[in-house]
Amino acid sequence: MPGKVGPAELTRHVFERTGSGDDRVRQGPALGEDAAAIDVPAGTLVVSADPISLAASEVGRLGVVVACNDVAAAGADPRWLTVVCLLPTDDEDALETVTADLDAAAREHGVTIVGGHTEYVDALERPILSVTAMGFADRFVPTGGATPGDRIVLAGPAGLEGTAILASDFAEAYSVPDDTVESALSFFDELSVAPAAEILRESASAMHDPTEGGVAAGLVELARASSVDVDVDREVIPIRAETAALCRAAGVDPLRIFGSGALLATVPPAAVDGRLDALAAAGIDAAEIGVVTDNGDGAVDLDGERLTAVPTDDLYPLWEAADA
Structure with a gap:
């Protein structure tokens, strides 16, 4: 059925699949929590979000990489992700496939999933993710910094x-x-x-x-x-x-x-x-x-x-x- 994923499924499939872990995450994914809290020192936090829609077997892996790439390209080390995960209502295996894929990709790239939203949508034929990546940069590098002679x-x-x-x-x-x-x-x-x-x-x-x-x-x-x-x-x-x-x-x-x-x-x-x-x-x-x-x-x-x-x-x- 459409709507938010239930508490039991969230506990089973989402909350224990949060990547490599990070002590600086004060509040990560949990029932009733709509925001993540991260203890951070003073510095430049780089944040980027990207949507992606592919087959369930590939969308998590690519969603993580694409979002992290934008943060890395700004001079930061990607560290944290939030994921909005919209799933086809008639695909019973999609939640298991996508969350396992997200977890594996997050561990591979050394990032931690700290929150998001998971929901079934009748109109979808394939999963849609919106992945937000965050990380700190000692030296922020913009897209718009090029100068003549470079x-x-x-x-x-x-x-x-x-x-x-x-x-x-x-x-x-x-x-x-x-x-x-x-x-x-x-x-x-x-x-x-x-x-x-x-x-x-x-x-x-x-x-x-x-x-x-x-x-x-x-x-x-x-x-x-x-x-x-x-x-x-x-x-x-x-x-x-x-x-x-x-x-x-x-x-x-x-x-x-x-x-x-x-x-x-x-x-x-x-x-x-x-x-x-x-x-x-x-x-x-x-x-x-x-x-x-x-x-x-x-x-x-x-x-x-x-x-x-x-x-x-x-x-x-x-x-x-x-x-x-």
């Missing part, structure tokens, strides 16, 4: 998330080898940018993780937030073979599909080589892909293609065609 670094290949979605949702429609599809599906496990952010944040003037619309959209968002223009060399952007193969088969641009798993950063020239060396030592594919040229209106020159508006993600027409 170099643009991309840590992580372009289009990882979009590649995994192509493999999971559309592979049967294309002539792509099975081993390529299987490898691409594993990209769902590589979407955290927290390790890259930890390396880049000490030097970066701006950081931003490209999500919907991919690297192309992320570049425009960063440039517009910083009121600068940027010049980017497409040829040096890291793109995996699986991404190239699936995008070619689907007729989409690797730079315009969901981009979680990559992190954009602008870095002063003197710091670039040291940050790239540190990323390489950590096993993270990275490259200097461009330069902040001037103060401006947020234009991106991508090998002669001038982008002034945030591109629409190339995967949306594929979903629309599939539903038609």
Whole structure:
């Protein structure tokens, strides 16, 4: 039935599945508690929320990663989450699947679920989560901090998330080898940018993780937030073979599909080589892909293609065609 999840189910499925635990949480999930209390020292608390809707077996894992990525990209260490979990009324297994997935992902990423809301909704065909992540930053790094002369670094290949979605949702429609599809599906496990952010944040003037619309959209968002223009060399952007193969088969641009798993950063020239060396030592594919040229209106020159508006993600027409 629709409405709030009952006390017995909350006790069984939610309250004991709160990730790695944290002594600073004064009030965590409990019956009747609508807010979490966290004892914190003075500092910068970074908070970000993201919705996500996928199959029950994947939504928790990706919801945690996507929310934590935004906090990490601001220079913080993700530590706490709240989760609003809306479930289809007719899926008896969804609560067990989603909460187990959330708990496992939270433990993997060292974060603690401190509260939220869980409810059944008649109109839903698949779960919807809204995940809020919080963490402290010693040095907050905005999206809008880039200045002329900064170099643009991309840590992580372009289009990882979009590649995994192509493999999971559309592979049967294309002539792509099975081993390529299987490898691409594993990209769902590589979407955290927290390790890259930890390396880049000490030097970066701006950081931003490209999500919907991919690297192309992320570049425009960063440039517009910083009121600068940027010049980017497409040829040096890291793109995996699986991404190239699936995008070619689907007729989409690797730079315009969901981009979680990559992190954009602008870095002063003197710091670039040291940050790239540190990323390489950590096993993270990275490259200097461009330069902040001037103060401006947020234009991106991508090998002669001038982008002034945030591109629409190339995967949306594929979903629309599939539903038609």
